[in-house]
Amino acid sequence: MAIFSKTCEYAIRAVFYIAHTSNKGHKTGIKDIAAGIDSPELYLAKILQNLSKQGIISSSKGPNGGFYIQESSLTKPLSDIVEAVDGNGLFYGCALGLSQCSEVNPCPLHHQFKSIRDQIHQVLRQTTIGEFNEELINGLFSLKK
Amino acid sequence: MAIFSKTCEYAIRAVFYIAHTSNKGHKTGIKDIAAGIDSPELYLAKILQNLSKQGIISSSKGPNGGFYIQESSLTKPLSDIVEAVDGNGLFYGCALGLSQCSEVNPCPLHHQFKSIRDQIHQVLRQTTIGEFNEELINGLFSLKK
DNA sequence: TTTATAAAGGACAAAAATATCTTTTATTAG
DNA sequence: CTAATAAAAGATATTTTTGTCCTTTATAAA
Ligand code: FES
Ligand code: FES
16 A cells, blocks of 8 residues: 555656646647656546646647646645545545544544644645756656656 | 555454453454444455464454454554555555655655655554553544444 | 647446455364 | 354455546647
């Protein structure tokens, strides 16, 4: 088990990739993105369709079309992507799968994991989509397997 | 997405349940455990078979048989259960699914998530199987949905 | 307007996780 | 020894996740 679903991993990596390639109105095709993040092209297409519907990224059809991110969206937090794909279980769900996480009727791990979940949430809320563009351009970070 | 797989959630809850019922050599049957933690009985049976093979819990067949935990095993860390069921991806895997998490070729989220993973690992290593027995007996913690 | 391009959409397929069913084996009580 | 009990083992079923294929729609260039 990983922290995020595979779908969500692809989604975040793809959004980072699109963000750092989409300056001055440049659009990136699915083939390029899939190659850039080492993911199955057709599956990624579905994921990006979803993110596009949710308004996290944008797309245009036809020649010179592709996926891109509005300047204004670069400041959106990563938690938007995670919620869109994996839901908010990671932020609010009980670590042991109880139907609701509550202070009143807590599971044994409640206290320790509440703190961990809060931290995950905070990191994802304070990290933005566009935040790593420079490092990505400079090759300091990897998005490939 | 939750932190642990459903299988692992059942496993941890079941082990807690067994731990707090298994004093003075008492053994607990699968029916009792499944009811006690609100889980599908036959699926849980498979999970406990596995934990038993891995030496985390013990079992005996026949009349008055059932599952129990050796006194000495009460001090085992929860990380043993998690590793047995979900593997160590949560502790060592890359948050964005890169084939290996490395300082040399890190993903953009490496630093922040390394710290989070380490904390999860630490909590699970320092929390023991038997640690909550008293609270469980006193009904301060819940293992049921 | 026609053609080429690229995403959207819907159907389908494969793999993994979750769940159930049936038979076998070990153990204990009578 | 026999019968009853309870876990082990193996087979099968269902659901969810992941991945692919094929057709349609929108757009732009020629
Ligand atoms: S009740 Fe389990 S984490 Fe809060
Ligand atoms: S490389 Fe992604 S978490 Fe370390």
